[in-house]
Amino acid sequence: MAQPVNPIEVKERIKYKGKHKVNLQRPKKGPKYFFRKCKEQKELLWMSVPFLIWLFIFKYLPLGGWVMAFQNFRPARGFLDQEWAGFDNFRFLFGSERFLEIMRNTLAMSIINLVLGFVTAVTLAVLLNELRNITFKRVVQTISYMPHFLSWVVVAGLVSTALSMDDGIINTVLLNLGIIDTPVMWLGVGHYFWGIIGASDVWKSVGWNSIIYLAAMTMIDQEQYEAAEIDGASRMQRIWYITLPGIKPVVVILLIMNIGYILESGFEAQYLLMNSMNMDFAENLDIYVLRYGISMANFSLATAAGMFKTIISFIFLFGANKIAEKLGEARLF
Amino acid sequence: MSLLRRLAGKRRGIDDLIFDSVNILLMLILVVVMLYPMLNTLAISLNDATDTVRGGLHILPRSFTTHNYTHVFNEAQVIRAGITSVLRTVVGTGLGVFASAMVAYTISRPHFILKRFTTLAFVLTMYMNAGLIPTYLLNRELGLIGSFWVYILPTLIGVFNLIVIRSFIEGLPETIFESARMDGAGEFVQFFKIALPLAVPVIATVSLFVAVGQWNQWFDVFIYNSSIPELSTLQYELMKVLQSTNTSGGGAADSFADSLGGQVEMVTPQSVRAAMTVVVSVPIIMVYPFLQKYFVKGLTLGGVKG
Numbered sequence: 001m002a003q004p005v006n007p008i009e010v011k012e013r014i015k016y017k018g019k020h021k022v023n024l025q026r027p028k029k030g031p032k033y034f035f036r037k038c039k040e041q042k043e044l045l046w047m048s049v050p051f052l053i054w055l056f057i058f059k060y061l062p063l064g065g066w067v068m069a070f071q072n073f074r075p076a077r078g079f080l081d082q083e084w085a086g087f088d089n090f091r092f093l094f095g096s097e098r099f100l101e102i103m104r105n106t107l108a109m110s111i112i113n114l115v116l117g118f119v120t121a122v123t124l125a126v127l128l129n130e131l132r133n134i135t136f137k138r139v140v141q142t143i144s145y146m147p148h149f150l151s152w153v154v155v156a157g158l159v160s161t162a163l164s165m166d167d168g169i170i171n172t173v174l175l176n177l178g179i180i181d182t183p184v185m186w187l188g189v190g191h192y193f194w195g196i197i198g199a200s201d202v203w204k205s206v207g208w209n210s211i212i213y214l215a216a217m218t219m220i221d222q223e224q225y226e227a228a229e230i231d232g233a234s235r236m237q238r239i240w241y242i243t244l245p246g247i248k249p250v251v252v253i254l255l256i257m258n259i260g261y262i263l264e265s266g267f268e269a270q271y272l273l274m275n276s277m278n279m280d281f282a283e284n285l286d287i288y289v290l291r292y293g294i295s296m297a298n299f300s301l302a303t304a305a306g307m308f309k310t311i312i313s314f315i316f317l318f319g320a321n322k323i324a325e326k327l328g329e330a331r332l333f
Numbered sequence: 334m335s336l337l338r339r340l341a342g343k344r345r346g347i348d349d350l351i352f353d354s355v356n357i358l359l360m361l362i363l364v365v366v367m368l369y370p371m372l373n374t375l376a377i378s379l380n381d382a383t384d385t386v387r388g389g390l391h392i393l394p395r396s397f398t399t400h401n402y403t404h405v406f407n408e409a410q411v412i413r414a415g416i417t418s419v420l421r422t423v424v425g426t427g428l429g430v431f432a433s434a435m436v437a438y439t440i441s442r443p444h445f446i447l448k449r450f451t452t453l454a455f456v457l458t459m460y461m462n463a464g465l466i467p468t469y470l471l472n473r474e475l476g477l478i479g480s481f482w483v484y485i486l487p488t489l490i491g492v493f494n495l496i497v498i499r500s501f502i503e504g505l506p507e508t509i510f511e512s513a514r515m516d517g518a519g520e521f522v523q524f525f526k527i528a529l530p531l532a533v534p535v536i537a538t539v540s541l542f543v544a545v546g547q548w549n550q551w552f553d554v555f556i557y558n559s560s561i562p563e564l565s566t567l568q569y570e571l572m573k574v575l576q577s578t579n580t581s582g583g584g585a586a587d588s589f590a591d592s593l594g595g596q597v598e599m600v601t602p603q604s605v606r607a608a609m610t611v612v613v614s615v616p617i618i619m620v621y622p623f624l625q626k627y628f629v630k631g632l633t634l635g636g637v638k639g
Contacts, residue, residue: 037446043520048439048451051432051490058471058487059458065467075470124363127356140360142622143367149617150371151549153572154610158370160575161377167388169369203366235352260460268552272575286465293466294556306464317460 069304075297089304099288099305105194106284110265112198114258120206122251125213126239141214144207152204156272159200163187187273190281197269197282212254213247220246256324260317263309285309368392371614378402378607382600401608404600410562411570411609418548418566421484425547430540433490434532437498438524443507452499459492465556472557481564483557484550491546494539501535502528537627541620548617567613574606 038045064079069089071082093099124144131137147155162169163186171183186192224242233241267286274282283291285305293302372392377385381396405411439445440452468487477483505528513523529536551568558564 034446041444041446041520044439044442044445045447047435047520047524048445048447051436052447052451052454054432054486054489055454055458057475058489059461059463062463062467062471063461065463065470068466127359130352130356131360132353136357136360140364142625143364145621145625146371146618147367149545149549149621150614151551151568153549153551153568153575154614157571157575157606157610158374161374162370167390169373203370207367234348272572289465294469299466299470303464303466306462306466310460310462310464313460313462 066303066307068300069307071300073300073303075299085300089300090308093301093304093308101280102283102285102288105281106263106265108194108265109197109270109284110262112194113201113265114262116198116202117205117209118251118255118258120202121209122213122244122247124206125210125217125247126243128210128214129217129243130235130239141207144210146207147204148208150204152268152272155200155204156269159196159203159273160187163196187275188277190278193273193278193281196273197266200269200273201266212250216247216250217243252324256317256320259320260313262316263312374607374610377604378611380604382604385604386601401600401604402612405605405608405612410565411567411612413563414565414567414570415612417481417564418568421481421550421566422544422547425485425488426540426544428485429489429491429543429547430494430536433494433539434498434529434536435524436490437495438502438528439520440495441499441502441528442520455490455492455495469556478557479561479564480558484547484553487553488546491543494542497539498532498535501532505531534627537624541624541627544620545617567609571606571609571613574602574609 067079068082070085070087072085072088073082128137128141131140150158163171165171165183165185168183168186170186171180174180175183184192186196220242225238228238228242263285265284265286267284267290270282270284271287271290274287289302289305289309292298292305369392373390376390376392376394378401379397379399380390380394381398382401384390384396436451436455440448442448445451472478472483472487477486509527509531510523513527518526549568551566551572554564554566554569555572559569
């Protein structure tokens with residue numbers, strides 16, 4: 001018998017065999033148990049195994065492509081028939097000045113988006129929650145969700161129209177308010193790019209992102225508000241001491257989830273709004289990968305950059321989770 | 334004492350009034366900021382192109398015309414791209430949601446032997462992305478490049494959607510499934526006859542997510558099928574128009590606009606772009622108010638439990 005058996009269990013089996021007509025307690029572990037269960041759950045396996053194979057092919061198999069990061073990959077040859085480069089690609093990557101700029105842009109835009117996104121969504125949710133007129137609230141909500149359904153292609157078009165030199169609404173408003181004297185070429189100045197991306201991102205997703213906080217607010221015990229009101233707490237105090245602590249667990253979980261995406265500063269917005277004038281501030285890791293990988297066919301370097309991104313994301317995710325655990329907050333896993 | 338209380342009460346009242354007024358004002362500003370860019374584009378698309386060039390157009394067309402739209406719809410490529418867009422949205426949503434629901438059902442069964450394994454295998458991929466190049470090479474090896482299926486297969490099951498559906502099915506009372514099992518129903522029967530019908534709200538939500546994602550996608554067209562006009566989509570066509578006007582102030586949009594030369598009424602890249610933006614956006618904007626009551630619930634479920 002290949003499989004180890006608990007001696008006590010065997011004894012029990014022998015003891016009860018014959019005396020009582022009980023079924024043998026069959027072991028709950030080991031390959032035999034597993035295969036018996038598989039037979040029993042044949043149908044569930046039919047339902048899931050094809051998609052597990054799909055998952056393996058489309059999500060796990062490409063991870064094998066990471067070997068390219070350690071090679072000087074030439075597409076004409078097979079994966080194992082390549083010239084090995086050790087850490088040369090990484091050395092080149094971290095040594096190049098361009099890469100430092102890319103990292104700066106990636107982190108800057110990602111942090112701006114993260115902070116701005118959280119603050120605006122929570123603020124919007126709080127303000128919506130404080131609206132007394134339900135119809136008005138619903139109308140504002142519906143309108144604020146709308147941009148979420150537009151593609152980045154469309155949003156990028158709207159943004160560049162709004163920012164245009166001639167007749168763009170942003171320039172028109174700022175000129176009329178006397179904040180600027182001459183129209184500004186917003187997309188032509190690199191320094192404005194991060195702000196533009198942040199603002200576009202907020203415009204597109206603030207309404208949508210507020211949904212989850214609003215939902216969390218409905219879980220808060222209404223009696224707390226009544227008690228606070230009797231104690232003379234002002235609206236602001238009620239928001240600060242009841243509403244915000246009430247949604248804190250949700251905020252923490254979402255924050256952890258998003259910190260895992262710290263190097264995902266977005267791709268579409270940057271790619272679509274980028275031009276030769278703002279490129280030094282617009283190019284992020286994803287665009288770099290695209291440019292080196294697809295356009296210049298330097299698969300190895302692009303893979304190294306992509307791999308770097310995934311690994312950093314993982315570290316950040318686990319780090320954030322650990323910190324949340326230490327602080328006694330809700331955790332993701 | 335009572336005077337103090339009255340004062341405090343009164344002051345609270347004024348505070349409240351100020352708060353509410355400021356709040357309503359902020360909300361009105363928000364509404365304007367959200368709506369203006371969309372309405373502005375709509376106005377440009379419905380305005381005579383030569384008149385638009387004069388500038389100063391805001392949310393109402395000055396010189397109404399549908400000419401920009403006739404122009405857009407006269408382009409054979411737009412119609413063809415529209416068909417591909419609809420096709421990928423319908424097929425992608427149908428297959429994707431079905432597959433997600435099926436896997437979600439299996440990992441919602443408490444006794445399923447691969448429950449933990451399957452869940453973990455899927456969730457891990459949320460953060461473990463091989464990256465663009467390995468994925469590209471895989472799709473090339475699989476012969477998906479230059480094919481319609483590259484829009485469907487690589488993104489068949491979204492992990493977030495999977496978790497949302499699973500949470501919903503787990504929330505259904507187990508006794509329903511138990512009594513079905515008593516009556517001899519197998520897992521397939523339980524899935525099709527019980528889980529799916531009861532999960533309609535969450536299925537609707539997830540369908541909306543997937544459909545929006547499919548409809549709005551342009552990057553896979555750009556990467557894999559940019560040289561095949563038959564497989565282009567509306568978003569990609571719009572992207573090409575936008576990019577060409579962004580960078581060189583002409584290019585594709587110009588030729589696009591010029592291709593109807595000789596006509597009396599003119600179109601400009603700007604008007605064509607606006608009309609096309611509306612054509613691309615209206616279908617998805619039309620759908621969502623009907624599904625709104627579902628998706629708020631669905632999103633909450635996924636976010637809080639996920």
